[in-house]
Amino acid sequence: MPVGADGPLVGRIGLGCMGMSGEFYGPADDAQSVRVIHAALDAGATLLDTADMYGSGSNEDLVGKALRGRRDQAVLATKFGIRRADGRRWNDSSPAYARAACEASLRRLGVDTIDLYYVHRMDATTPVEDTVGELARLVDEGKIRHIGLSEVSAAQVRRAHAVHPIAAVQSEFSLWTRNVVEDGVLAACRELGTALVAYSPLGRGFLTGTVESLAHLAEGDFRRGNPRFAEGGLEANLPLLSTVRDIAAAHGARPAQIALAWVLAQGDDIFPIPGTRRLTYLEENIGAAQLELSPDERSRLDRAFREEAVVGDRYPAAIMPVTR
Template identity: 50%
Template sequence: MRKVSLGRSGLEVSRLGFGCMGLAEFYGDALSNNEAEQLLESALERGVNFFDTADMYGSGRNEEQLSGFVKKHRDEAVIATKFAIQRGEDGAWLGLSNDPKYIKEACNASLKRLGVDVIDLYYMHRRDRDVPVEDSVGAMAELVKEGKVRALGLSEVSVETLKQANDVHPIAALQSEYSIVTREMEAEVIPTCRELGVAFVAYSPLGRGLLTGAFRSEKDFVGNDYRLQANPRFADGALEKNLPLVDRLAAIAKEKDASLAQIALAWVLAKGDDIIPIPGTKKLSRLSENLGALDVTLSADDLKAIEEAVPVDEVAGHRYPETTSSTLNA
């Protein structure tokens, strides 16, 4: 597994990371701590060292799921977690906070759940517009000085917020959604990251499973899966409208002797070593499939064909419901 620099942080991360959110919530039933640990162990054995979680995934449960694994492999694993989205123990959504006092409390709580002394990469999960970003990043910078955090990150922020934050303390990574069906970040965000020397971490590089080909109707979803309930690209008939795009991409994958997911991930990987996709899964077979994308080489003609097969203006549904879209590009 080749490693790349995480911005200018000094951290080296695997070319493909692992998004841990689905282990605890959102995509059907959660894994047990033991099941999650076995999957993470397998990822590490295959060279993945970059693991992404957040305090709101499972209302803290996801961080706890990682704790046993992290304790065993603290010197090998690069752990990213996040603060800002507040939830109750029952899962209730309580709002956003970037308040400096809250940031320090959230960090201490994450350290305890993870069972570590320092967080490698600490993200502001969402921007709270009521708090000056300079105050929030200033509080995050104090955590670096205290030795509780190694590097700072932001998620789903505008280029203006990124620049303001980077003036306070170097930002190692900006995380936002990016895939062949979600490409808004190409206009300004990714170029600004490159200008500032900030790594771009791409979450949902498989379009929340849309680009795996595994979901073709409601019956393909198992358990309490939020996609059918609240994701505009799957709910209310949008999935069926998006299937022709998936099928076009599948035809290209067949020509390249690769799976649909591998072509989708290879496309993201081909966009530059400073773009680090973090697909997630709960299955060992899917982990192996995702890692196979590292062996897929795409030419300039291949990239053009992929982008012509999946025009972004033909994708049905926004990437988030209207109720939460105000927190994006903040």
């Protein structure tokens, strides 16, 4: 399927590589992560997603290492716009930083061209038109092929697209996070022929049914500070999984597969990128593309995960994405 009206062809399910840096979900194994990336390519999960802030660049180093000798098999996506230094974190989507960040990502990845280059977060002062104008120049120079945005508003998508076609918008989207529907972002994407790339389609692991207490999370796992997991959030949300488990049992499937099948059922223009560091979970995730949920099953899931039933925001207040 094409990512957007004129974007690259990819499998329906991609691979999010963030967790492979070991920074967010506890210790990781680079050799195992490379095996997972290779297995994903072999299985047709060709959209690989990383970012310059994952592991402070080490995630791009890892993905670049995995792609040596296999670059032409992958659709390589990375992102810029979140900066960190001296314990601080801030957004920078200025044209000058867009260019500098792109050059740095190309070096770390060891490639000549990035297939899909996203603005990870817009800052509060740079007009989206200025950022996309610079990215369009990078397209003209052959350094990137397609432009994407992440966690933006419907208005920003339209304004950006007026400068240069936007192949994809990446936003969190899952059974328990449907902001892009409620705030009109998905409608704007469909109006413009822009794909939605759904990150955290498994609810940061919650929808797999394998996280039943904080004791299951490694020390340093960022979910320990996420409102939907921390301070009783996880326990309050666990009852939501009963419907997922019931439908999974009826299909002889895993809860994660039902959650991904629900995302896929929302439209052919939506591409989930579940992350994993394990071959078993990769196989499960890709297998979700073979599941078809009935209209009744989709309705049951919609009702179970209605907005008011979910306890906690999707991010801590300090880093909640802000769009305008």
